[in-house]
Amino acid sequence: MVRILHTADWHLGQTLAGFSREEEHRAALDALVDLAAREAVDAVIVAGDVFDTLNPSADAQTLYFDTLARLRAARPHAAIVVVAGNHDPAGRLEAPRGLYRLADVHVTGTIARAADGYDLARHLIPVRDATGAIGAQVLAVPFPRVADLPPLDAATEGSPVVAGVRGLYRGMIAQAKAAIGDTPLVVTGHLHVAGGLESEGAERRILVGGEHAVPPEIFPAEAAYVALGHLHKPQRVGRDTIRYSGALFPLSKTESGYEHGATLVTLEGGMVQVEHRPLPRPVPVLRVPARGALSRGEVEAALAALDLDPATPFARRAFVYLNVAVEGPATGLQAEIAEIAEGFPLRLVAVTLERPAATGEGAAEPVAMRLAERRPEEVFREAFALKHGAPPSPAHEEAFAALLAMDEDAADEEAA
Structure with a gap:
């Protein structure tokens, strides 16, 4: 044997x-x-x-x-x-x-x-x-x-x-x-x-x-x-x-x-x-929550509920993957959540932002158009909605208009 x-x-x-x-x-x-x-x-x-x-x-x-x-x-x-x-x-x-x-x-x-x-x-x-x-x-x-x-x-x-x-x-x-x-x-x-x-x-x-x-x-x-x-x-x-x-x-x-x-x-x-x-697992690898996604307001309580020992040496602290449900713009949200996580004895690996799946009801068939035929404001609105799952706010529209104006001024100066 x-x-x-x-x-x-x-x-x-x-x-x-x-x-x-x-x-x-x-x-x-x-x-x-x-x-x-x-x-x-x-x-x-x-x-x-x-x-x-x-x-x-x-x-x-x-x-x-x-x-x-x-x-x-x-x-x-x-x-x-x-x-x-x-x-x-x-x-x-x-x-x-x-x-x-x-x-x-x-x-x-x-x-x-x-x-x-x-x-x-x-x-x-x-x-x-x-x-x-x-x-x-x-x-x-x-x-x-x-x-x-x-x-x-x-x-x-x-x-x-x-x-x-x-x-x-x-x-x-x-x-x-x-x-x-x-x-x-x-x-x-x-x-x-x-x-x-x-x-x-x-x-x-x-x-x-x-x-x-x-x-x-x-x-x-x-x-x-x-x-x-x-x-x-x-x-x-x-x-x-x-x-x-x-x-x-x-x-x-x-x-x-x-x-x-x-x-x-x-x-x-x-x-x-x-x-x-x-074999014994040396370090926990956790998905929070185990299924689905948290709202922004639930993140801190969910991390606290893990009840991790603050005396754990850094190299033995749990790896955590966070899934957070969002609707609309989420600019800065990942950095905000990372800052919250710093208050707990864990190592944050990634924050995944989950958005509601689009139903597709009433969606129009895409129309092929050349970029030159599109107005910059239209392209911005579509790109923003695709990225954030919601249309841009008036503040976003104003910021884009200001950037567009700066770009047009620069182009005029270069042409002159």
């Missing part, structure tokens, strides 16, 4: 509205290392997006290397496998190969080929139990870039990109199974598999050629388990043994409802058991 801890999408170095998340990352990775030790795992797989950007900061890299060292100390015999995601600097990630070798850490940033196909010495990592017996093999496949795919055939039925990804996995899995026989094969991937639920606005559509998802059928039954990264919600895709572990904690507003954590995989006697293991 071997046990594998599957994690992904750390996004070290990420900030939220300019606020550092390093404190959260440290706490979440502490919990991850503790989980690996407590469950006595034989392998840890990090399925991509270790970093948030292609040029990670020194602090983010330090936290990454410190975490690898702590995992190695917690589980001296365990295989530690890291693959690059679309956010990662693939070449730089795997560059310290000699140092990784000293720590028995396996990092794969790009696809390595050999004369007879793929370089399995770089891609195939044994997972040994406490006795030293090999209980599984990990086929480490990073985010597939264009150069990694087999030659694309535009005449292929369907998407040539999907066909290329399918061919990549088919070739690598076939070669790996020929080398390991009946030993269970665990395959990694960092891509969007069709059927997986995205976190709106948080994840890029990453395949080339206009495609963004591949079918789960690209992973054949020969793969005992598929450890995926890229989508931040923990979930199965296609079958129970194809899974996204999800991110360590919410990386955006749309992820606050997930139970974040890691996946514990047990392989024994041809059976695969998969369990989601939640």
